[in-house]
Amino acid sequence: MTDISTPEVLTLGTELTGKDIERIDRKIKDLADIFSDRQAYLEMDKSRVVYEVASFLPVEQGTTGGLFYGITKIMPGTVGDEYFMTKGHFHRKRDRAEIYTTISGEGMLILMDEQRNTWVEKMEPGSVHYIPGHVAHRTANTGEGVLVFWAVWPSDAGHDYEIISENGFSKILVKGKNGPLLIDRQ
Ligand code: M6P
Ligand code: ZN
Secondary structure: OOOOOOOOOOOOOOOOOOOEEEEEEEEEHHHHOOOOOOOHHOOOOHHHHEEEEEEEOOOOOOOOOOOEEEEEEEEEOOOOOOEOOOOEEOOOOOOOOOEEEEEEEEEEEEEEEEOOEEEEEEEOOEEEEEEEOOOEEEEOOOOOOEEEEEEEEEOOOOEOHHHHHOOOOOOOEEOOOOOEEEEOOO
């Protein structure tokens, strides 16, 4: 008989639980090349968690035609003036797209194309963001609470972090007097 029970069910909320969930914590110590204010970075508690990712990977990495999904939670905070954010990546298979849906909190999706043009989309509960292929993406928490979003991406997309850790994005998102500001990286 075919087993029609669903082995993993995601309830669209702030948690993703189940036996096959891969969990990654990114702490300040893991984000050395990410934040632009070196001095502020050095003064931070290295064990502080910046974000957590819980992913459901139902097929093997690299499988064509499958999908992965995950919940990311970014804590509120800044390093200097720069908001807590994810490392950011291009997809290793550059043409692969992705969708983000904001569950709670406030943030910005920071996008950069291969010509290093950078722009943002505001993330708020219910906002849905289509990230085209060939566009690097990272998310920043601009609010007082935790930013939680749901991501869905192709199982053969892969993560390419190298370009971002070497050159960053061309712009950074900082806390200004009247809210977030996207400014050129020094
Ligand atoms: C989203 C998806 C994941 C990604 C995570 C954190 O959930 O895009 O694939 O891993 O954000 O982003 P990063 O890998 O850049 O730290
Ligand atoms: Zn991605």
